[in-house]
Amino acid sequence: MRRKWTALWALPLSLVMLSACSTGNPSAQTDTQAPSADGKVTVEFWAAPNPTQQAFWQEMAEAYKKENPNVTINVSAIKESPTSEASIQAAIAGKDVPTMSENINRGFAAQLANSKALVALDTLEGFDDAVKSRSMTNTIESWKFSDGHQYVLPIYSNAMLFGWRIDTLKELGYNEPPKTYSEVLELTKKLKEKYPDKYLWAKADLVDPTAWKRWFDFFMLYDAASGGNKFVEGDKFTGDDKAGVETLTFVDQLRQSKGLLAQNVTDPFETGVGVFTDLGPWMFTTWAEKFPEMKYGDNYTLSMPPVPDGMDPADSKTFADTKGLVIYAQAPAEAQKAALAFAKWVYSDPQNDAKWFEKTMLPPARDDLSDNEAFKKILEANPQLQPYAANVPNAVPSMDNAKFNEIQTLIGQEAFNKVVRGEIDPQTAWDNMKKAIEGELQ
Amino acid sequence: MNSNNNRLGWTFASPYLIYSLVFFLGPLLWSFYLAFTNWDMIAPTYEFVVFDNFAKAFRSEGVQSAFWVTYKFMLVFVPLVVAMSLVVSVLIHGLPRFKSLFLIGFFLPYLSSGVVSALIVKGFLSYNSPLNEGLRAIGIGIDWLGGPWSALFVVGLIMAWKFTGYYALILTSGLENIDREIYEAAAIDGVSSTARFWRITLPLLYPALYTTLILAFGVTFSIFTEVYQLTGGGPNFATNTWQMEIFSQAFKNLQAGYASAIALLASLATFASIFLIRKLLELWGKRNGWV
Numbered sequence: 001m002r003r004k005w006t007a008l009w010a011l012p013l014s015l016v017m018l019s020a021c022s023t024g025n026p027s028a029q030t031d032t033q034a035p036s037a038d039g040k041v042t043v044e045f046w047a048a049p050n051p052t053q054q055a056f057w058q059e060m061a062e063a064y065k066k067e068n069p070n071v072t073i074n075v076s077a078i079k080e081s082p083t084s085e086a087s088i089q090a091a092i093a094g095k096d097v098p099t100m101s102e103n104i105n106r107g108f109a110a111q112l113a114n115s116k117a118l119v120a121l122d123t124l125e126g127f128d129d130a131v132k133s134r135s136m137t138n139t140i141e142s143w144k145f146s147d148g149h150q151y152v153l154p155i156y157s158n159a160m161l162f163g164w165r166i167d168t169l170k171e172l173g174y175n176e177p178p179k180t181y182s183e184v185l186e187l188t189k190k191l192k193e194k195y196p197d198k199y200l201w202a203k204a205d206l207v208d209p210t211a212w213k214r215w216f217d218f219f220m221l222y223d224a225a226s227g228g229n230k231f232v233e234g235d236k237f238t239g240d241d242k243a244g245v246e247t248l249t250f251v252d253q254l255r256q257s258k259g260l261l262a263q264n265v266t267d268p269f270e271t272g273v274g275v276f277t278d279l280g281p282w283m284f285t286t287w288a289e290k291f292p293e294m295k296y297g298d299n300y301t302l303s304m305p306p307v308p309d310g311m312d313p314a315d316s317k318t319f320a321d322t323k324g325l326v327i328y329a330q331a332p333a334e335a336q337k338a339a340l341a342f343a344k345w346v347y348s349d350p351q352n353d354a355k356w357f358e359k360t361m362l363p364p365a366r367d368d369l370s371d372n373e374a375f376k377k378i379l380e381a382n383p384q385l386q387p388y389a390a391n392v393p394n395a396v397p398s399m400d401n402a403k404f405n406e407i408q409t410l411i412g413q414e415a416f417n418k419v420v421r422g423e424i425d426p427q428t429a430w431d432n433m434k435k436a437i438e439g440e441l442q
Numbered sequence: 443m444n445s446n447n448n449r450l451g452w453t454f455a456s457p458y459l460i461y462s463l464v465f466f467l468g469p470l471l472w473s474f475y476l477a478f479t480n481w482d483m484i485a486p487t488y489e490f491v492v493f494d495n496f497a498k499a500f501r502s503e504g505v506q507s508a509f510w511v512t513y514k515f516m517l518v519f520v521p522l523v524v525a526m527s528l529v530v531s532v533l534i535h536g537l538p539r540f541k542s543l544f545l546i547g548f549f550l551p552y553l554s555s556g557v558v559s560a561l562i563v564k565g566f567l568s569y570n571s572p573l574n575e576g577l578r579a580i581g582i583g584i585d586w587l588g589g590p591w592s593a594l595f596v597v598g599l600i601m602a603w604k605f606t607g608y609y610a611l612i613l614t615s616g617l618e619n620i621d622r623e624i625y626e627a628a629a630i631d632g633v634s635s636t637a638r639f640w641r642i643t644l645p646l647l648y649p650a651l652y653t654t655l656i657l658a659f660g661v662t663f664s665i666f667t668e669v670y671q672l673t674g675g676g677p678n679f680a681t682n683t684w685q686m687e688i689f690s691q692a693f694k695n696l697q698a699g700y701a702s703a704i705a706l707l708a709s710l711a712t713f714a715s716i717f718l719i720r721k722l723l724e725l726w727g728k729r730n731g732w733v
Contacts, residue, residue: 207676264564
């Protein structure tokens with residue numbers, strides 16, 4: 001009898017214990033990455049969770065396998081549960097990391113590097129050759145972290161631009177977008193006179209403190225006003241006070257002119273509710289499917305961010321939306337080496353970058369984007385991409401501080417969001433934000 | 443015999459007990475430990491910071507807002523969901539046929555994805571939606587998700603829509619247990635339908651209502667998906683719930699230790715609040731002679 005009860009208890013207990021011991025992944029990734037006795041290596045590659053990028057990496061993996069039969073690159077999409085960053089964090093905590101992943105921004109890489117979760121790529125043999133063979137020596141320089149190492153191999157770099165509804169601007173008597181603050185305010189005035197229901201910038205994110213949203217409003221304007229000043233260097237706040245207050249004052253003046261609509265609006269730029277928006281090249285593939293009527297030069301055009309009066313618009317800088325590849329420290333050394341060799345193989349042929357560019361519309365992070373023959377055809381066929389390629393040198397990547405999320409949340413909470421809502425004057429907003437960030441960095 | 447029954451009971455309960463030990467008690471103890479560290483779940487090393495995380499949490503605007511926002515959600519969500527589920531259950535109870543079919547229909551939103559329903563509502567309430575364009579045409583402009591109380595109301599309404607069918611199930615079963623003869627006797631005595639509801643239905647429905655209320659109050663401590671999708675905790679922390687704050691600290695700021703401290707504070711607030719609410723509900727029932 002006792003045996004019967006013991007058996008009844010043992011069954012569920014052992015099932016639960018087994019499930020608790022499981023990694024949650026039947027393939028138990030770090031085990032599969034270890035080299036087998038016959039010298040075969042498997043690299044687990046997590047691609048961005050979008051079909052285009054996944055298809056590109058799948059194609060590369062298959063082509064690589066043909067030339068390197070001993071190396072298998074397993075491409076799968078990063079899970080978004082609820083964000084890709086959270087999935088990566090959970091994978092690291094669960095010791096179930098891939099060998100490498102893409103879609104990593106500099107701020108998140110700084111968080112991971114700070115926790116020693118990433119391999120410093122420059123310590124791996126062959127990294128310098130990979131950089132040279134891809135012609136990205138200058139581009140990658142700004143990616144160097146404050147400890148002097150390179151943790152990310154940038155894949156693409158979008159010099160974020162502002163889109164303008166040129167059709168509406170022409171109706172207001174403009175043939176090109178305004179370039180300075182006073183010109184933008186003048187345009188806003190004319191817009192509201194003619195179309196009281198339209199806005200200059202219609203976007204709910206303007207009042208949302210979520211950290212990454214500051215890249216596409218505050219930092220675009222601030223980078224232009226400050227000539228690309230580094231907001232934070234190491235553990236020090238190094239923001240440009242004059243440029244910061246000018247940026248916030250400009251936003252405040254737009255609000256006073258009723259040029260801002262900080263509400264949830266469906267496709268505001270495409271429907272013409274707003275005539276100005278931050279625009280990344282990823283939108284063009286969406287537009288091709290959803291808004292085929294959006295034609296560069298016909299109803300929209302692109303420009304660098306406007307600058308404060310008295311500053312030369314030609315000196316305008318912008319935020320570089322750029323993401324890259326990382327290799328994880330938990331992965332076996334053989335798999336790490338194989339991962340870098342794979343990246344080197346992909347980027348040694350400009351045609352692969354050209355394929356990427358054509359499929360994703362995201363400009364490869366290369367020094368020769370405007371000159372290399374491999375990209376000329378794509379740029380000629382897609383003239384809207386030319387300003388992005390031309391402004392790569394004017395784009396400033398995000399800060400490499402491990403507390404970037406807290407810092408950028410404070411920019412929104414203490415300054416930008418409040419100014420947009422008209423709750424605070426720009427100078428006080430800047431001072432409060434600066435004090436809060438300095439406190440956070442201590 | 444008794445001993446055998448005991449064993450049988452424990453055996454049948456064992457899968458859930460073991461599951462709870464591994465997936466609830468284990469993480470709870472682990473989280474208690476983490477709350478005293480500065481670990482981010484990634485770094486190979488970490489330090490014990492004693493009560494630093496708790497001290498930081500007490501000073502944090504995000505944590506303070508999460509505390510108060512929960513009670514604001516209670517003010518919006520609980521009356522709304524109880525009233526809606528009560529109406530639904532009374533209507534369904536009065537149906538001559540197809541009661542189960544209607545109950546299933548109302549229960550379906552409970553099974554729907556919070557992400558999808560939130561996105562649909564977001565589109566419905568957008569500035570250029572037909573609803574808002576229509577309202578603006580008659581001079582009414584509402585920034586539904588931009589105002590602190592309107593955002594709370596929208597989230598509360600979605601939650602109420604989701605939970606109405608579930609609570610209506612409980613209340614309907616409570617109504618089904620009320621003897622019809624009591625109503626018939628009251629009708630013969632000339633008691634009006636309103637008086638019948640207040641004097642007969644409500645007192646006899648008290649046990650089901652008590653369960654529903656406790657569940658509804660409990661829900662307000664675990665709101666996440668709808669807020670995450672619709673407002674991100676804004677505007678200005680107006681919808682920042684405990685779960686949003688824990689998520690932000692653990693997965694955005696990578697501060698698992700601090701997030702664990704907030705989670706412990708959240709569980710304390712939940713336990714204390716539910717305990718107090720239970721006592722008040724029991725007092726309400728006793729005062730009226732319902733229990």
